[in-house]
Amino acid sequence: MAEVRGEVKTDPNAVVDRAVNLGAAPVTYGQGDRPPRGDYASARADYTCDQNWSAYTDADHDLYRRLYERQAAQLSGLACDEFIAAVEHLGPPAQIPRFDALSDTVYRATRWEVVAVPGLIPEEAFFALLSQRRFPVTGWIRKPEEFDYVVEPDVFHDLFGHVPLLFNPAFADYMQAYGAGGLKASLLGSCEHLARLYWYTVEFGLIDTKAGLRAYGAGILSSAGELRHSVISPAPQRLGFDVERIMRTRYRIDSYQSTYFVIDSFRQLFEATAPDFRPLYERVAQLGELGAEQRLPTDRVF
Ligand code: PHE
Ligand code: CO
Secondary structure, three states, X not given: OOOOOOOXXXXXXXXXXXXXXXOXXXXXXXXXXXXXXXOHHHOOOOOOEOOOHHHOOHHHHHHHHHHHHHHHXXXXXXXXXXXXXXXXXXXXXXXXXXXXXXXXXXXXXXXXXXXXXXXXXXXXXXXXXXXXXXXXXXXXXXXXXXXXXXXXXXXXXXXXXXXXXHHXXXXXHXXXXXXXXXXXXXXXXXXXXXXXXXXXXXHOOXXXXXXXXXXXXHHHHOXXXXXXXXXXXXXXXXXXXXXXXXXXXXXXXOOOOOEEEEEOOHHHHHHHOOXXXXXXXXXXXXHOOEOOOOOOOOOOEO
């Protein structure tokens, strides 16, 4: 964890301990020694809670504004147009948005809602909310000393990174389908493979546009350093989107990614993931895993 990144390193799908998925019990994490950061006592059985907006301090709002302004300043030429066009729906950055008002705005556009959660939630609760077109956003904001790097998703990552693309109809439908697919994968024991799809698309996805490669993944878009790294650094490999390839590919949670997958369009993302994944899960289990930095002869390299 030596490397400093401007966003979260924890995969909400991969790290939540399935054993504690009983009502709104506190969530524990893969690493084991870190207590959950949010207030799980106030969460409902579906893990949603009140945002408690009035509890934010002036310092919290100020930190949100500084995070927002640092990212907004570098979006041009690096973030996809759909993201840039929608980020203004978050409202003025002077204060942490009120989820209720933002939720109404998203709902009018794509029938998605924004709901508050205490922090990371068990994967089944997460999948259930997505399948209902309800996007869970962490209520708390990082500490000032976590300006460049925070271990768990906070309100800045969740709002700034994820909410703008919920305004895009094709992406919005993909997110719902992902939630429903997650509930199915839970029953099939394939969550780890499906989580890689989330990681390499929703969190770290790139899109090919007429103007060049652009970022659409929330983990990139909320990161001060990875935005440039992912789009323009010569270091990482950028490969054509391929669901089977992605499901086989391990990922790093403690450094910038060494591989990014590039979609042609949000429509492609939705359509390529629409078929029944059951046979795919079986094939992927047979084929085995690939390292995060591996290259295959069949890869389409950008
Ligand atoms: N088609 C997938 C399935 O049958 C569901 C899914 C859609 C999963 C979109 C992820 C993303 O399981
Ligand atoms: Co995220």
